[in-house]
Amino acid sequence: MRQSSLRFVAIGGREWALLGAVILASIVFSVASPYFVTAGNAGTIVRNSTELMLAGLGMTLLLAMGSIDVSIGILMGLAAIAVAHALLASVAPALALLVGPLTGAGLGLLTALVVVRGRVPAIVGTLGLLGVYRMGVFALLGGQWLSGLPAGLTELLSSTILGIPLSVLVIGLAYLAVWLALRRTPYGPHLLSIGNAEEKARLSGVPVTKVRIATFVISGALTGLAASFYVASYRNVEMAIGSTLALDAIAAVVLGGTSIMGGRCSLLGTALGVVLLRILQNGLLLMGVPSLWQPVVTGALLISVLALELPVSRLGDMKEKWMQR
Amino acid sequence: MTVPFLRATGITKRFGALTALRDVDLDINGGEVLALLGDNGAGKSTFIKILAGAHPQSDGELLVEGQPVEFSSPKDAASSGIATIFQELALSENLSISENVFLGRELKRSVLGIPFLRRKAMRERVDGLLHELDAHISDPEAAVGSLSGGQRQAVAICRALNLNAKLVIMDEPTAALAVAETRKVLELTRRLAGRGCAVVLISHNIADVFEVADRMVVFRRGRKVAERRKEDTTPEEIVSLITGAHPDVRALEQNNR
Numbered sequence A: 001m002r003q004s005s006l007r008f009v010a011i012g013g014r015e016w017a018l019l020g021a022v023i024l025a026s027i028v029f030s031v032a033s034p035y036f037v038t039a040g041n042a043g044t045i046v047r048n049s050t051e052l053m054l055a056g057l058g059m060t061l062l063l064a065m066g067s068i069d070v071s072i073g074i075l076m077g078l079a080a081i082a083v084a085h086a087l088l089a090s091v092a093p094a095l096a097l098l099v100g101p102l103t104g105a106g107l108g109l110l111t112a113l114v115v116v117r118g119r120v121p122a123i124v125g126t127l128g129l130l131g132v133y134r135m136g137v138f139a140l141l142g143g144q145w146l147s148g149l150p151a152g153l154t155e156l157l158s159s160t161i162l163g164i165p166l167s168v169l170v171i172g173l174a175y176l177a178v179w180l181a182l183r184r185t186p187y188g189p190h191l192l193s194i195g196n197a198e199e200k201a202r203l204s205g206v207p208v209t210k211v212r213i214a215t216f217v218i219s220g221a222l223t224g225l226a227a228s229f230y231v232a233s234y235r236n237v238e239m240a241i242g243s244t245l246a247l248d249a250i251a252a253v254v255l256g257g258t259s260i261m262g263g264r265c266s267l268l269g270t271a272l273g274v275v276l277l278r279i280l281q282n283g284l285l286l287m288g289v290p291s292l293w294q295p296v297v298t299g300a301l302l303i304s305v306l307a308l309e310l311p312v313s314r315l316g317d318m319k320e321k322w323m324q325r
Numbered sequence B: 001m002t003v004p005f006l007r008a009t010g011i012t013k014r015f016g017a018l019t020a021l022r023d024v025d026l027d028i029n030g031g032e033v034l035a036l037l038g039d040n041g042a043g044k045s046t047f048i049k050i051l052a053g054a055h056p057q058s059d060g061e062l063l064v065e066g067q068p069v070e071f072s073s074p075k076d077a078a079s080s081g082i083a084t085i086f087q088e089l090a091l092s093e094n095l096s097i098s099e100n101v102f103l104g105r106e107l108k109r110s111v112l113g114i115p116f117l118r119r120k121a122m123r124e125r126v127d128g129l130l131h132e133l134d135a136h137i138s139d140p141e142a143a144v145g146s147l148s149g150g151q152r153q154a155v156a157i158c159r160a161l162n163l164n165a166k167l168v169i170m171d172e173p174t175a176a177l178a179v180a181e182t183r184k185v186l187e188l189t190r191r192l193a194g195r196g197c198a199v200v201l202i203s204h205n206i207a208d209v210f211e212v213a214d215r216m217v218v219f220r221r222g223r224k225v226a227e228r229r230k231e232d233t234t235p236e237e238i239v240s241l242i243t244g245a246h247p248d249v250r251a252l253e254q255n256n257r
């Protein structure tokens, strides 16, 4: 019998396939470029993956709920500006780290008010907010870069505990916390029942509105945490910040096996999807493909995965409905 | 005279200009299977959705054990002991049986303020219920999407039992089922009534209704047009009440014109 879709970290076919793809891509790129296998490049890939790991975790929850947020890139921009100003005001690095998720959670609540309370379809509501937030970033930056930020946060996140960088620990903890919430608290079944069919969830007594608002807030907080990581790695904030984050996150999450139709998710899949995407982007860059082509590759990947999967899952839906009637 | 478990008086429901239900009075008693019959669009589903708290009536009153109640959500109805198995079942196919049985009212224990699920307790409870119903489902962790129509009905009934419901409402539970599974579900309705539950059953199958129901109520164009005890009527009479060929219905509809 098919098992419940709540087996978030159990390794299924999808996760093995992604692992295989990661290894295959690594072999191909190390043949193509001697620089690919160096420690320096591995560090680059890891560093480039951190923000996407966190934002992708939030996007996993949103897609599993049958929702989406296309404004996360610019949300990260606003949160990064808040973190940058905290650093410029000589706030302690540990507090500055928290400024990101707090700002993100606040913005996530605003998104929830528009999408959930305002009953606007998520894709339209967050597209509208994208426009509003972009103006916000422009107004706050005034067309200039916030650069030369103090190094305190950078040092904090690269400090190690038992040999593991704090940045990696924080990401691990974020995944563990979300996994626990999904697997060990009512949040998991509630979220997935909404993603399966919101009306049925409501009839079953799931507090649909509360769960939807909470999920936008959690996603906002995770994207805000990504902003703290961004500021720590680049120590500047510029107008184009986060412009490909939503595309990258949706691509990585869908690649990871979370259903764009809602009702099914895999946290391990998301993490592997992020790694695969970043390896592809890095490898292509090393092979001399200009970085302007990266969104093209990501977009093509997203479209291919959906094209391959959707007819199958639609057939599944039809079969499900057929069996009910 | 004992107080009925549920008494509906003057229930009316309007959807904009359309009046789906008009002035319905009905008593529902514990230990009794009550069948609601009527043509498509007669208002049966609308009536039970009001009892289930899925939408409010436009007019009229509901009394549970003599006390007036107002339901603003299925949760309200559930806390009054009313569980509804909707025509569309309202199960989440992507979740397991035990997750479905407890969906929206999970067993939890609070650790540092975090509501952790009591998964083992829930699994055992569901195992017990499935056994009690003799549902032939071995694994409470199986996804509901992998079950047959009759097994899904059993899961939905487990949900109702788990709620300690005093009234279980079933909207066309056998419409999609094969003969053997239909038998099983009808048996379940009798077993529920045997436990002292009130059961309201919507069905189009007159033979099924005569097999399990103690009382029958016929709806037509949003009105309750007849109420019969099983021993006082025949399948032929019920059919003529549903189609409107019965003289009583003709007279009623003449008057209302």
Ligand SMILES: Nc1ncnc2c1ncn2[C@@H]1O[C@H](COP(=O)(O)OP(=O)(O)O)[C@@H](O)[C@H]1O
Pocket: B015, B018, B020, B038, B039, B040, B041, B042, B043, B044, B045, B046, B047
């Ligand atoms: N949510 C709704 N909005 C508008 N009209 C509705 C709604 N639900 C039911 N109706 C209408 O109310 C009438 C009764 O429907 P229903 O209660 O589903 O009938 P039955 O279950 O007896 O077949 C129908 O005309 C139907 O179209």
Ligand SMILES: [Mg+2]
Pocket: B044, B045, B087
């Ligand atoms: Mg109906």
